[in-house]
Amino acid sequence: MIRRPLTLVLPMLIAMLLPWPTFAAQYNYIDISNPFLRKTPIAVPTFKAAAQDPAAMSVARATSERLAYYLTFTGYFTISDPDAFLEDPQTMNITGSGIRFRNWTAIGAELLVTGGVVARDGGVEFELRLFDTVKQKMVVGKRYRGSADDHRQVARRFGSEVVFAITGSRGFFDSKIAFVSNGSGHKEIYQCAFDGSDVRRFTRHNSISLFPDWSSDGRWIAYTTYAGKGPEIRIQHVTEKRTARINKPGLQAVPAWVPGKFELAASLSFSGDQEIYLLTGNGKVIKRLTSSVGIDVEPTWSPDGKRMAFVSKRSGNPQIYIFDTVSGRAQRLTFEGRYNTQPSWSPKGDRIAYSAMHNGVIDIFTINPEGGEPTQLTENQGNNEAPSWAPDGSLIAFSSTREGKSRIYAMTAYGTDQRRLLTLPGEQSNPKWSPNILNP
Template structure:
């Protein structure tokens, strides 16, 4: 097989939602997750041979299951939407700038990061690309946007004088405020299902740890016992536990750990000495989707699924080239992911049982980081207005 071109590398795993970190202290993350950096940098690059833009006739809002993703086919990173079966595709952003990190709200609105106004600000739009609203206009880069379950607030990482900060803003762009003012290396904000808490990672006293901010009391408490090298928290659908990534020693690898809220005692879900990252609970909470290079003995990353207790690990994609950016369908029956098996990266769908692989995008340029539209479930408890 002919060798494929290599993308330029980067030093910070932004695709994990992390603020810049000291590479010497987190060498395992920096080295093992470099593939995520590479793909993230590619979103900012101009495609060498952009393909023709597919038809963008705007259909009515599709059913739950629509995907949003970024594409380099027009020469800059733009946001597209495609039906879950790949039947219809719509270009949502129409700028000459970089449009990145799109994420659905449960109500069907899309937040994203755009460079159209400078270094990088947060915008929102509807599912057809209309009703565009600019929420932030701060200097520096805003990124890692996360919606509250009721769609009324967004958490994000803002930059002030080169320092990453956890911030909160209302969906209408008002009430922007700073959270966790004295913490460094802040990243990966994640809302609890009931909208009353935000989990995130931050460096305190030289250790990268996962914390929980309570919007009701204003308290910030550690989520786990504090092994250090903790990042990328995700909530279980019932809001009772968190799963996060732990970067250990070179022999320990990068693994997933789970902690019950309030216990601060985490348990290992993976412990194979390789890289296991980007966990996502299935909609019903019974499974965990994640990326791992354990099956390839430390080589390429593939998409895996396992039971929520860490048992029953299955490699869904088993391919010699990297698979990444995995996302559940709203009913948990399918997994969407980006794969480099068709250079320079296309989007695929596969059954949660590993059957029925289908290529959804068919351009000559990079299509990446698919995000499945979540089901519009009832919010258990609305967050107080911060």
């Protein structure tokens, strides 16, 4: 079904839905819940530049290359080899009416992206389309207007359209990752784009800062720092110079924002043992959530905010429990092994990722929140810790010592396609994936 024309006004970038004379539809080509996912072959030829304009040609090539990279990063696609193309991307029709689809199915490409770039009036216009080569139909088309420097943003935006069209999920192209790095000589919190690019320093305490967590709207990061007299939680705005603190004595550790609310949970010790409390986004205590003999730490929330997984030593060693906010009861979730920590609840709600000591090393596992057998995702590659889900639940970021120093990696929700995201001076750890927070 054709969607109504839509215009999005962005800083230096405008996007519009392209008209299409036949019925274009959204299909669930890829079952992202399938652990044996078959990657879909997609062709992304170099986009056409009007009148062979050198400036437009450079932008066209950069945009198509960036889009191919982003689509590969998802783990859903394989990019068709340009050397196998039976069409010349610079002379072929890109609108659909003149595309010889059999030339694309012949090389195994089930999907095809075409694009055109025009430099006009000091700006650049982009036309991008996704075609199903088997059904010989356009799936989605967009026109963008901006500057030459917007080509990365255009690739990211259209990449999101492609992922949504074939999976029904908005993906993660509008997200960031916060993490800890000691490259400056101190453990500080940094930010980067979802793929490890555009690294920026967030804290400058010249101390130890750990355990960042994003608010649901992406405007705040809460974290633990030793910049004061002891470990305390800071709640800091991402772009403005606004900071809140928790006015309670004792240890403060590992904050976790409640989904959809300006509230967070954190482990505090002002009443004795470390217990988990619910706080306002300004650091005021609302109520106590856990109560036990032994410390309770590392909260993580279910997507609906009704349940909270956490780590407790109430059984004698660190295990993961689930607290129900309605009944007030906590039940043990993990039973295998004597060291299970760092739980992270999937945005889909169906799995909890965590770190566990296994055969003398730390690896990452997932488990159903209702219980059952855990699934091991990493093995025989150093220590692997601190899993954090992408906003669509398709990828997991984590830290690993598989190359010696601790670095940030990503893998699919099933443990495949494990790859390093970035390499910086020092070591990196404690990754935390943001929600999709960039402007649509």
